[in-house]
Amino acid sequence: MGKKVLLIEDEPNIIEAVSFILSRDGWEVKTHSNGHDAIMAVRERAPDLIILDVMLPGKSGFDILHEIRADEDHAETPVLMLTARGQLKDREMAERAGASRYMTKPFSNAEVLDAVRSLVPQ
Amino acid sequence: MSESTIIGTRIRERRILSGIRQSALAKEVGISPSYLNLIEHNRRRIGGKTLLKLAEVLEVEPSLLSEGAEATLLNGLKEAAGESEGDGPELSRTEELAGRFPGWAHLLVKQFRRSQELERTVETLTDRLAHDPYLSDSLHEVISTVTAIRASSSILVETKSLEPEWQNRFHRNINEESSRLAEGAEALVRYLEAAPNTQAEIKSPQDEMHAFLADHGYHFPELETESAGEAAEALLAGDNTMVSEAARKLTKEVLLRYEEDARKLPLRDVMVEINKVGLNPESLARTFDTNMARVFRRLATLPENEVGPIGLVVCDGSGSLTFRKPFPSFSVPRNAGACALWPLFQVLGQILTPIRVRLRQAGRGAEAVQALAVAEKVGRGSFTQPQLVSAHMLILPDDPESRTETVRDVGVNCRICPLPACPARREPSIMSEGF
Numbered sequence: 001m002g003k004k005v006l007l008i009e010d011e012p013n014i015i016e017a018v019s020f021i022l023s024r025d026g027w028e029v030k031t032h033s034n035g036h037d038a039i040m041a042v043r044e045r046a047p048d049l050i051i052l053d054v055m056l057p058g059k060s061g062f063d064i065l066h067e068i069r070a071d072e073d074h075a076e077t078p079v080l081m082l083t084a085r086g087q088l089k090d091r092e093m094a095e096r097a098g099a100s101r102y103m104t105k106p107f108s109n110a111e112v113l114d115a116v117r118s119l120v121p122q
Numbered sequence: 123m124s125e126s127t128i129i130g131t132r133i134r135e136r137r138i139l140s141g142i143r144q145s146a147l148a149k150e151v152g153i154s155p156s157y158l159n160l161i162e163h164n165r166r167r168i169g170g171k172t173l174l175k176l177a178e179v180l181e182v183e184p185s186l187l188s189e190g191a192e193a194t195l196l197n198g199l200k201e202a203a204g205e206s207e208g209d210g211p212e213l214s215r216t217e218e219l220a221g222r223f224p225g226w227a228h229l230l231v232k233q234f235r236r237s238q239e240l241e242r243t244v245e246t247l248t249d250r251l252a253h254d255p256y257l258s259d260s261l262h263e264v265i266s267t268v269t270a271i272r273a274s275s276s277i278l279v280e281t282k283s284l285e286p287e288w289q290n291r292f293h294r295n296i297n298e299e300s301s302r303l304a305e306g307a308e309a310l311v312r313y314l315e316a317a318p319n320t321q322a323e324i325k326s327p328q329d330e331m332h333a334f335l336a337d338h339g340y341h342f343p344e345l346e347t348e349s350a351g352e353a354a355e356a357l358l359a360g361d362n363t364m365v366s367e368a369a370r371k372l373t374k375e376v377l378l379r380y381e382e383d384a385r386k387l388p389l390r391d392v393m394v395e396i397n398k399v400g401l402n403p404e405s406l407a408r409t410f411d412t413n414m415a416r417v418f419r420r421l422a423t424l425p426e427n428e429v430g431p432i433g434l435v436v437c438d439g440s441g442s443l444t445f446r447k448p449f450p451s452f453s454v455p456r457n458a459g460a461c462a463l464w465p466l467f468q469v470l471g472q473i474l475t476p477i478r479v480r481l482r483q484a485g486r487g488a489e490a491v492q493a494l495a496v497a498e499k500v501g502r503g504s505f506t507q508p509q510l511v512s513a514h515m516l517i518l519p520d521d522p523e524s525r526t527e528t529v530r531d532v533g534v535n536c537r538i539c540p541l542p543a544c545p546a547r548r549e550p551s552i553m554s555e556g557f
Contacts, residue, residue, distance in 0.1 A: 011266050013295040017273030020288070024281070055262060084265035106269035109276045 002026040003120050006047035008038050008064070009082065010056055018051070021109045022116065035059030039067040042074055049120045050074075052099075054083040054090070062097050069098040078119040082107075129173065130164040131221030132187050136180045137162075151175045164217060195220050197453050198231030200538040238456075242326055260310045267303040271296055329456070330369035331376065332446065334361060340447050341425045345381050346389045354378050376445070380423055386412050387420040396429065401518055403494060404476075414476050414496040418516040422447050433491075433517030435466055438500075439510060449517040451489035452481070453534040461533040462546035465495035466515035473497045473511055480520065480529045484541045490529050492518040 005022055009015050010033045019029045032041040035058035042050060050068065054061035061081060068074050078100040083090055094102045101115050137147050148158040153172060160166040168176075177184035196216060203211045220227045274292040278284065284292075344353045354377035364370050387410050399405045403417045410417070422434035433449025437460075446454045454460065460467075465479045476496040482489065495515040503509025533539030536548045 011270055013270035013299055014266065014273060016291070016295060017270060017277055020277055020292075021273070084262050084269075105265050106272045109273055109280065112273075 002028045003048040004028045004030065004045060005049045005051060005116065005120075006042060006045050007031045007051045008035075008041070008056065008061075009033060009051070009053040011053075017109075018112060021112060025113055025116075027116070035061075035064060038064045039071065042068055042077075043071070046073070047077065049116055050077055050079045051116070052079055052081055054081060054094075062093060065094070065097045065099060080115050080119060129168055129187050130161045130166070131217075133168075133176055133180070134162040136182055136187070140180060142180075147176070147179060150179045164221065193451060194453070195224070195227055195231060197534060197538060198234065199227055202230055202234035204537040239329070246326075256313060257310075260306060260313065263306045264303060264310070267299045267306060270299045271303065274299070327366050327368035327372055328444075330364045330366060331372045334364055334369070334373055335376065335447070337363065339426060341423055342377070342380060345377060346384050354381060379419065383416050383420045383423070386410060386416060389424070392420065392424070393428065396424075401429065401432070403516065413498060415498040415512070415514045418494070418496070418514045421516060430519065435460075435464075435515045435517070437466055437470075437513050439470060439508075439512070441467055441470070444512070449491065452483055452491050452493075452517050455535045459535045459537075459548070461535060461539065462548070463530065463532040463544070464515060465493050465530075466513050469495045469497040469513050469515075470511060473499060480524060480527050481517075481532050482529045484531050484533050484539055490520045492521050492524070494518070 005027045007015060007018055007022075007029060009018070009031070012033075015031050015033065019031060022029045030041075030045050030047065032038055033056075035056035038052075038056070038059065052061050052064060052068075056064070061083070065079060065081070068077065068079060079098070081094045081099040081102045082105060083094070083102070084105045091102050100119055103111065103115055137144065144158055144162070145155040148155040151158070151172065152175070157166065161168050161172075173187060174184050177187055180187075199216050199220060200213070203213055203216070274295045278289065278292050278296075281288075342353075342357065344357055347353070354374060357377060358364075358370055358374055364373060387406070391410075392406065395406060395409055396402075401421065403414055403421065406421075407414050407417045418434060419436075421429070422432050424432065426432070431450050432447070433452055433454075434445065434447045435443060435454055436445035437443050441460075443454065443460060448454060464481070465477050469475065469477060474497065476494060478492065478494045480490050481493045482491070493515055495513060497511050497513040500510040500512050531541055533541055533544075536551060539547075539551050541547075541551075
């Protein structure tokens, strides 16, 4: 049984592509597409890895990251942040908020695989 | 170093214009020719009786020799000098420059103003790019679609023996996303082409508004009639100097308030009252049963040829200047950063309590002015929104009867202010050397 990854992203076609790549790589992929109750989804799924988009409807990815880090069960779960803005400021914000890794859109599929593999040893 | 030294250049010009020899003038005034020569070459300060006598002999108003447009010019030059880097200009010879090459000096100040305007334009544009919500939304949209297309297409290319079902699905996704991308890109191009500011010259809306008011001498006979109401609209409709919508909106607010003030304080009645009591805001407020701030605003809209120069500065609670009507011997900076010692800012902490202070702007010779300031509430505060305030400062010529009162020395802004050891100083002055 593969490791569990939770993809929190609101673009259906990105969800579909990333899910496809990861499941072909042996991951069990769950998805969630709004910000409001993202933390609930994290608690429910208890994933080994979270991929989190910064720009989500309802709540910013940074706020969700704060919630994840504040939750004792998931404070250590690796989080890969996705963003459309490559500014240094955003990267710093993500790091301060406790992101394990940070990736700028548009990314290649190989980059995604590299990132998740390095974050969760198989 | 003092602005008063420029008087010498003017005395020399006047004397040569009148065809009087230096020695003859010196004799008439009762000073030695060599002393007059020093004065004329701005090597000696002059004031008081000698100045009055020289003016008398040269048949000019003493004020023409001691003040005037040069004050503005000098401050402009100092501001320009303040911005420069590297080998600094010879600040100690600013007066000499203004006196000997007024044309060049004016050109320099004009170019400095222009470069300031352009800098502001660049700032505005940069700011717009960085914070424009439409731009950032559109870009986000474009990046999202590109990401989806890139991920989907590389799945198609890189996955060996992809099931037809998946193939179809990713083809469909790419098709969907690429038409979204096309629309997004098109909208972006349209937006950038139709940028709201294609005007040749972009001034800040406040600048445009003040230029409009100054063109009319801050007085609008159209708004003085009882039938007013549409007059403000008509004035705006008849104007083609203001290009930005923001400026027209600001100006409309000012004109509507003008109308309201004029209704409460009708021109003819106010003039009758002023002829009786002088420029006395307190008495006017009592007679017309209105608040002090309104009286201040009203006084600043009276025709200058009847009441003389009256300046007005208005700021909001953050200290940003929202309105300025200039006064000859009192400079007001165009941007933020006015002197914190002005009573204008003092009254922000004491709403509805007017104060009157004799002010003298440093570096301006000995010209004192009367400053009257009061702050009033704007709108209504609530538990969720702070009570907004606005402070008004009226600037009147010095009152001969208050000449014995102490004068508060203030500046224009810190950069060009020579006041030593000032507790309100925010940044070092470029003038401190000369002190």
